[in-house]
Amino acid sequence: MDKEIRKMYEGEALKRCLECGDVILYGRPDKKFCSQHCRNEFNNRKRVDSRHIRERIRRHLDKNYAILDKLIRIGVDTLALTELSSLGYDPSYVTSYHKNGRWNEFGCYDITFLKTPTRIFHLMRVEIIHHDFGDDTEEAGEAEIGEG
Numbered sequence: 001m002d003k004e005i006r007k008m009y010e011g012e013a014l015k016r017c018l019e020c021g022d023v024i025l026y027g028r029p030d031k032k033f034c035s036q037h038c039r040n041e042f043n044n045r046k047r048v049d050s051r052h053i054r055e056r057i058r059r060h061l062d063k064n065y066a067i068l069d070k071l072i073r074i075g076v077d078t079l080a081l082t083e084l085s086s087l088g089y090d091p092s093y094v095t096s097y098h099k100n101g102r103w104n105e106f107g108c109y110d111i112t113f114l115k116t117p118t119r120i121f122h123l124m125r126v127e128i129i130h131h132d133f134g135d136d137t138e139e140a141g142e143a144e145i146g147e148g
Contacts, residue, residue, distance in 0.1 A: 019034075064090060065108045077121065110128055
């Protein structure tokens with residue numbers, strides 16, 4: 001049987017299942033999995049891997065935030081990068097960055113600071129302003145309709 005199947009596919013690159021590696025013998029030309037089971041296993045593993053990556057990043061951000069928050073609470077406004085690193089801060093994980101004139105401004109959620117090659121300074125918490133445009137827009141729209 002295998003010899004007959006191989007003859008049918010001679011000259012064509014054999015498609016292999018992305019999950020188990022078995023040869024895909026039938027189905028659409030763009031078929032990627034040999035069975036529903038393999039497709040589910042592949043997609044579930046991909047989803048779990050993605051969740052682990054997001055959790056790892058969130059842990060790093062939370063740790064950085066806790067360090068910066070504690071520094072603000074004890075009144076620290078400037079600190080050498082070597083000292084910050086010794087506290088466990090990982091500069092690879094920030095939530096915002098932009099060039100502010102000649103300084104690099106970084107943020108970790110609602111905490112911002114300016115950074116030079118050797119120090120951070122102007123460590124502070126910024127006020128986040130929330131706008132609820134939905135309610136105001138609806139009320140204005142209703143008032144305009146009522147007047148007409």
